[in-house]
Amino acid sequence: MHDEPTTAPRVVLFSRDGCHLCADARALVAAEAALAGTTWREVDVDRDTEPGRDLGELSELVPVVEVDGVRQGYWRIESARLRRALAAR
Numbered sequence: 001m002h003d004e005p006t007t008a009p010r011v012v013l014f015s016r017d018g019c020h021l022c023a024d025a026r027a028l029v030a031a032e033a034a035l036a037g038t039t040w041r042e043v044d045v046d047r048d049t050e051p052g053r054d055l056g057e058l059s060e061l062v063p064v065v066e067v068d069g070v071r072q073g074y075w076r077i078e079s080a081r082l083r084r085a086l087a088a089r
Helices: 020-036 079-087
Strands: 011-015 040-044 064-067 070-074
Touching: 011 020, 020 040, 020 079, 064 079, 070 079
Parallel strands: 011 040
Antiparallel strands: 011 064, 064 070
């Protein structure tokens, strides 16, 4: 995971333990964020909290990836879509 304390991460991966699709998404997000030179973080929908957000809505969709607060995909994350979203800024 790559977080910089002075900058809010552009990419958020919502996941849970024991999720094989989450492991695939984690590797993809890490690679694409590194290529884009941007930050990302992971939120466990079963253990973590997000201020002002109900993570229960994401429970059946994990993994879920958001870029700049906009959902970019869930279940099977597409690298091309994530790359386009990261380039759009």
